[in-house]
Amino acid sequence: MHPFKLNTVPGNEDDPSDQLQTINNASGPSTSSVSFISPSQSVTSKQCSEPPSKRPRQLTLFGSTKNKLTDTEIKEIDKCVVKIIVSDYQPHSIVENVGFLEYTKKLQPLYSVPSRKLLTTKFQPQEYNVISSKLKLILENVNDLSITTDMWTSDCNTSYLTVTCHFIHNNRSHSPVLATREVKDSHTGLNIATALTHIFNEWSIANKIVTIVSDNGSNIKNAINEHLLKYHHPCVAHTLNLSVNEAINGNFDVKQDVSTRWNSSLTMIERLLTIKIPLTASMSSLPRAPDCLNASEWEVISDCVNILKPFENITSELSGENCSTISLVIPLIRGLQYMLKNLRTETTIGIEFKNKLIDVVGRRLGNLEKYKIVAKTTLLDPRLKKTAFGLQENTDNAHKWICEELTNMIRAKNDNTEITESDTTQSTLSANICSVWKHFDDKVAQIKITSNPNATASIMIRQYLEIPPLDRKKNP
Secondary structure: OOOOEEOOOOOOOOOHHHHOOOOOOOOOOOOOOOOEEOOOOOOOHHHHHOOHHHOOOEEOOOOOEEOOOOHHHHHHHHHHHHHHHHHOOOOHHHHHOHHHHHHHHHHOOOOOOOOHHHHHHHHHHHHHHHHHHHHHHHHHOOOOEEEEEEEEEOOOOOEEEEEEEEEEEOOEEEOOEEEEEEOOOOOOHHHHHHHHHHHHHHHOOHHHEEEEEEOOOHHHHHHHHHHOOOOEEEOHHHHHHHHHHHHHHHHOOOOOOOOOOOHHHHHHHHHHHHOHHHHHHHHHHOOOOOOOOOHHHHHHHHHHHHHHHHHHHHHHHHOOOOOOOHHHHHHHHHHHHHHHHHOOOOOHHHHHHHHHHHHHHHHHHOOHHHOHHHHHHHHOOOOOOOOOOOOHHHHHHHHHHHHHHHHHHHHHHHHHHHHHHHHHHHHHHHHHHOOOOHHHHHHHHHHHHHOOHHHHHHHHHHHHHHOOOOOOOOOO
16 A cells, blocks of 8 residues: 555556546646545545445546546556656656655546556556557668667676667658667677677668677677678777777876766866865865875866867767767867867876877877768768868768769669660550650650769769758758
8 A cells, every 4th residue: 555545435456447547637726635644544434335426526636527537548647657767767666656656646646656567567568569560660661770789787797788770761860779688698799799680680670781880899890790791880989988098098097987988087177176275275174184286286187177178079979869970070070189289288298198189089080081981971961061071082082982872873773764664665655656745755765875874973963062061050
């Protein structure tokens, strides 16, 4: 029994239809109060024996009076409870929390929160099946998509593999999480590839994957390149993290809260600068306090914050969920390199740290615009086009690669058109003889025969590039 129970006649608590209810027919705020009784109190037998017409009608928070909710209302509030768990990352135990139960009763006294078991074994799986079925129908009509995947370890030291797919459907980009699966076997390339294959087959997308993005671990790269035979693209945010950690470890002896996330160091030193004055005053009043930072050391900390801040900004840009970010890699890295070279530092350590970062970023990320997929996506981003590239040679290569791909697409389309037209020639021959459009149709057919796919592709690309770039803040 809950700590508080509404002062009304209980329904059949074993029947889910009596446990799941929602707000309906809201007419406005209610001036009436909701009465509660403790578990030690009970409803009298006289009340239970009264016919429904004479029992007190329950008044909801919004003034609607009714004795029972419909099945539709029950299902709707059921979905809302599941959404709280899924969308807000709440634990299943929330349905057992006293505060949540009391809050729910205040909103809709007729509603009884489902048990944790009912939530996990029935309602949540039902919603998952509905959504996954809709997603599978969409994926059937998607020809190309990309995958991002990551292996991670929970606080309980359990290893998981998460897979997210990215595609465009009805002129909108989508990035649903397909699966998060526990990995019990050793993390070899073969075992990772096997786990990924099972997920790809489950969603019937194995032959639609253009590229897979992951961190730079040798095992995951081996799984993608050698076993799955897919194109692997390294996660730029992860590479940035490695770059900063390499520079920090080469210049400082900093204790980080999270060794795999350099921005914990940035957060730490930013906090130090924020509390500099009270911290210094407190240290001076403590009898056994460690030596306080001197003026030069505070300058070093200030330098480090200024140097690391652009890395934090780029990481945030690359973590966007509402748009594709691979086309942004080249301009962001070029912008980062420009900022570092022109950044003013006040200390010797700051200068060394900045130069180390310039070297590491150039070595790890400086050649990204030579990568075929990165270069093509950048040139095809209407906000960027040729402007984002640092070297003309890389721009020309991207132009050539796109022209080759577009030429092949046009040639394939023409071949399919010729096959279709030849299949219908005999059936329409007699009709065309008498058609006043025959002369025109023959001329168009001749143009199609003599057209050059490569020339057509070149014209299309030139027209695209001559259009002024789209505003950088617009949806590409």
